[in-house]
Amino acid sequence: MPSDAYSNRVSSITDASQHFLKRIGVWDYVEHARTNPVHQMQVWDGISGARITFDASEIPESSEMARMTENLNLQRALLRKLSDTPSVQVIQSVKVESIEREAGDANHWPLVHLSNGLTLRARLLVGADGFNSPVRSFAGISSYGWSYDTQAVVATLNHAPRGPFQAPNNTAYQRFLPTGPIAFLPLSPGISSLVWSTKPHLAAVLSKSSPGVLEQLINAAFRLPETSLQYIYKRLLEGATSSEEIKGEIAFRERSDGISSHSAYASATSLVSEGGIPPDDADALPPLVTSIQPSTIASFPLRYNHAESYLGEGAGSRTVLVGDAAHTVHPLAGQGLNLGLGDVDALSRCIAQALTQGSDIGSYTTLMPYARERYFENHKVMSAVDKLHKVYSSTAQPVVWARSVGVEVINELDSVKAALMINAGAGSQLQNASGWDLLAKSIENLAGFTNTSKMIGSTVGAGIQELAKNAGQRIFGRL
Amino acid sequence: MFSLVQRQTTRLSHFFPQNARRFQSAAATSSTINAAEIAHFSRLSSSWWDERGELAMLHRMNPVRVRYIREKLLESTFEDHGEDARREMESRREVLKGMDVLDVGCGGGLLSESLARLGARTLGIDASESNVGIALTHASVDPQLSSSGSGNSLEYRHASAEQLVKEPKRFDVVCSMEVIEHVDNPLAFLSACAQLVKPGGHLFLSTIARTPLSYFLTILAAEHILHEVAVGTHTYSKFIDPSELISFFQSYRPSPSSPGTPTDSGDMGSGASPRPWITRTYAHGLPTRLEAEVRGIVYIPWTGEWKLMSRSSTPWGAAQCNYLFWVRRPMDS
Numbered sequence: 001m002p003s004d005a006y007s008n009r010v011s012s013i014t015d016a017s018q019h020f021l022k023r024i025g026v027w028d029y030v031e032h033a034r035t036n037p038v039h040q041m042q043v044w045d046g047i048s049g050a051r052i053t054f055d056a057s058e059i060p061e062s063s064e065m066a067r068m069t070e071n072l073n074l075q076r077a078l079l080r081k082l083s084d085t086p087s088v089q090v091i092q093s094v095k096v097e098s099i100e101r102e103a104g105d106a107n108h109w110p111l112v113h114l115s116n117g118l119t120l121r122a123r124l125l126v127g128a129d130g131f132n133s134p135v136r137s138f139a140g141i142s143s144y145g146w147s148y149d150t151q152a153v154v155a156t157l158n159h160a161p162r163g164p165f166q167a168p169n170n171t172a173y174q175r176f177l178p179t180g181p182i183a184f185l186p187l188s189p190g191i192s193s194l195v196w197s198t199k200p201h202l203a204a205v206l207s208k209s210s211p212g213v214l215e216q217l218i219n220a221a222f223r224l225p226e227t228s229l230q231y232i233y234k235r236l237l238e239g240a241t242s243s244e245e246i247k248g249e250i251a252f253r254e255r256s257d258g259i260s261s262h263s264a265y266a267s268a269t270s271l272v273s274e275g276g277i278p279p280d281d282a283d284a285l286p287p288l289v290t291s292i293q294p295s296t297i298a299s300f301p302l303r304y305n306h307a308e309s310y311l312g313e314g315a316g317s318r319t320v321l322v323g324d325a326a327h328t329v330h331p332l333a334g335q336g337l338n339l340g341l342g343d344v345d346a347l348s349r350c351i352a353q354a355l356t357q358g359s360d361i362g363s364y365t366t367l368m369p370y371a372r373e374r375y376f377e378n379h380k381v382m383s384a385v386d387k388l389h390k391v392y393s394s395t396a397q398p399v400v401w402a403r404s405v406g407v408e409v410i411n412e413l414d415s416v417k418a419a420l421m422i423n424a425g426a427g428s429q430l431q432n433a434s435g436w437d438l439l440a441k442s443i444e445n446l447a448g449f450t451n452t453s454k455m456i457g458s459t460v461g462a463g464i465q466e467l468a469k470n471a472g473q474r475i476f477g478r479l
Numbered sequence: 480m481f482s483l484v485q486r487q488t489t490r491l492s493h494f495f496p497q498n499a500r501r502f503q504s505a506a507a508t509s510s511t512i513n514a515a516e517i518a519h520f521s522r523l524s525s526s527w528w529d530e531r532g533e534l535a536m537l538h539r540m541n542p543v544r545v546r547y548i549r550e551k552l553l554e555s556t557f558e559d560h561g562e563d564a565r566r567e568m569e570s571r572r573e574v575l576k577g578m579d580v581l582d583v584g585c586g587g588g589l590l591s592e593s594l595a596r597l598g599a600r601t602l603g604i605d606a607s608e609s610n611v612g613i614a615l616t617h618a619s620v621d622p623q624l625s626s627s628g629s630g631n632s633l634e635y636r637h638a639s640a641e642q643l644v645k646e647p648k649r650f651d652v653v654c655s656m657e658v659i660e661h662v663d664n665p666l667a668f669l670s671a672c673a674q675l676v677k678p679g680g681h682l683f684l685s686t687i688a689r690t691p692l693s694y695f696l697t698i699l700a701a702e703h704i705l706h707e708v709a710v711g712t713h714t715y716s717k718f719i720d721p722s723e724l725i726s727f728f729q730s731y732r733p734s735p736s737s738p739g740t741p742t743d744s745g746d747m748g749s750g751a752s753p754r755p756w757i758t759r760t761y762a763h764g765l766p767t768r769l770e771a772e773v774r775g776i777v778y779i780p781w782t783g784e785w786k787l788m789s790r791s792s793t794p795w796g797a798a799q800c801n802y803l804f805w806v807r808r809p810m811d812s
Contacts, residue, residue, distance in 0.1 A: 358593030365542070
């Protein structure tokens with residue numbers, strides 16, 4: 001791939017994951033020029049604008065919060081490492097035709113039939129085969145979960161590098177819109193990646209929009225007030241699909257929202273010149289997207305899914321699940337790959353320990369510590385991410401108010417934030433837990449609050465909203 | 480041999496007051512194997528390798544036993560040959576490479592398989608023919624165990640320790656895990672196991688102490704309340720306290736009739752009294768660490784794992800219930 005072309009599938013590697021990759025000798029094979037550190041994370045509420053900023057400088061002994069890289073870069077590194085490891089044999093360009101149980105009475109092993117006619121008899125079959133895991137079906141492990149009414153649109157974005165008066169492109173931005181979060185992930189000084197989770201009908205239009213349209217919509221989605229965005233979506237769905245029409249609609253909303261053409265919040269009407277003194281708030285927003293790299297727009301459905309067990313039993317024994325085969329999570333916190341790497345780390349430690357004990361590494365008892373170490377750890381992070389998604393999907397006033405106050409209060413407490421970030425894997429002490437996790441916990445109870453306020457009749461509901469507003473004003477006054 | 484067992488029984492009967500009568504009567508029979516218990520375990524045999532079945536607790540106990548054996552052998556290597564030798568041994572995956580290891584009462588082969596994977600030339604013996612059958616079948620589907628090319632080998636025989644004593648072969652390590660509380664004549668059994676150990680070799684036992692706690696946990700709770708273990712697996716009166724094992728090895732002398740160790744009989748013939756395996760004990764009757772050790776193992780229900788208690792946890796290493804016992808035969812005995 002040319003050095004200025006980037007794949008649309010990227011991942012954020014937490015410090016804990018990076019340590020693991022270093023320990024197993026893979027990190028040296030990663031092309032470092034194609035990775036980009038994230039020094040800062042800005043997350044804000046699509047309705048209230050309440051913002052939380054995480055900065056790596058607030059964490060002791062760490063210079064970056066995470067590192068963005070293309071999945072391809074990591075895959076290439078892993079393959080190179082494997083080909084340099086003589087004890088590992090990689091069978092390439094084959095498919096698994098079927099997996100079956102060996103005939104016989106007790107203690108049968110899984111047989112993996114390959115498309116080249118080879119059959120592998122596995123002491124331990126590791127299912128690292130993704131969401132539709134054939135190993136999971138073979139092992140008869142059921143999973144529970146649901147599809148979000150959300151589709152993720154991804155693309156690789158070109159934009160001007162940050163000017164001399166601004167911090168370089170090492171900040172990740174995420175705005176929680178009621179339709180889903182939109183995220184801007186920095187890949188290089190002038191290139192970033194988009195993950196825009198939104199309603200399926202919108203995602204369909206976005207991913208098929210004509211050239212020049214999506215970049216304008218991305219710029220607007222980070223800048224316009226929620227009501228104006230709703231209007232733009234409406235126009236888009238009504239068929240205003242040309243670049244000129246969209247530019248006109250956005251410019252119209254910017255004028256009616258009173259956004260000055262010299263403000264950082266202007267995109268269609270922006271008169272801000274590049275390289276000059278940036279307007280106020282320029283650092284609070286991602287740079288303006290100028291174009292989208294060819295054929296990088298794609299969309300895929302978002303799911304929540306967790307296998308009921310990570311270990312096969314009975315007729316499915318000698319199987320173990322890791323990564324997406326075991327769990328699928330909303331990408332809003334960038335935890336999917338990191339949870340998977342955490343699984344692999346735990347499983348490899350479990351197997352190494354078993355070898356010193358002469359254990360059969362395919363046995364259920366041997367693998368139990370792996371499942372015990374990971375299952376609830378993953379569940380915790382997954383449900384935290386899920387709740388974040390749900391809390392931020394709400395437009396109900398009390399919920400918006402409570403989540404905004406929560407976030408703004410946390411934002412003022414530097415020590416609490418540092419603790420959150422150390423947990424997020426930016427510090428290496430704790431493995432793979434997520435700052436999102438704690439952030440979510442602090443507003444987790446909101447989910448219950450939402451339901452309660454829905455149950456109460458509308459009159460009472462309105463009363464509560466008034467109360468909440470007043471209380472909010474009072475608290476903000478003190479702050 | 481019988482006369483020897485009887486002599487020892489008489490001498491040691493005060494250490495086993497409750498069982499003394501039975502020891503003496505059992506010594507008159509030709510074997511330490513209890514027919515009723517063989518039948519009981521044969522019924523269990525088919526489910527031996529079901530890790531979530533009746534023997535789940537035993538499957539979970541296995542790693543801690545192997546870990547302990549490894550730890551003690553590394554420690555002895557350090558004592559004999561120093562730190563470098565210990566490091567070299569530790570770095571090998573096959574930590575038991577080149578050793579002859581006997582697993583007495585191997586059952587379905589749980590421990591034997593692990594020992595063979597660690598590189599030992601392993602012989603597993605069991606009094607139940609069906610157990611030996613299960614063990615052979617299970618090992619035969621595992622290429623790691625059935626291939627003879629790698630130097631380690633695994634063999635099973637339907638035999639008792641007493642039968643093996645009559646053969647010349649002796650072992651670097653003799654293990655008998657969760658067995659002694661099931662035999663009729665523990666003294667004769669212990670003596671047979673001890674005779675099978677080479678000079679400087681190791682004997683590992685695991686069993687259950689005769690305490691109110693062990694009755695509550697292993698019989699009342701595990702068998703009758705939680706049904707984690709089949710009813711009838713354990714008999715309280717057959718449980719053995721660590722102090723009883725230590726007493727045995729304080730006065731144990733190798734058998735003059737042992738055919739495999741002519742030096743022994745030579746010594747005995749010349750009237751020299753060989754050194755007992757445990758020469759002295761200190762506070763609380765604990766043996767010195769280079770001669771023998773008692774370590775409690777405790778099942779932790781919320782992790783589903785057995786834990787080896789630390790040496791310092793109590794005078795007896797928290798050996799109130801299940802415990803591991805290690806003793807080393809002196810080089811010059």
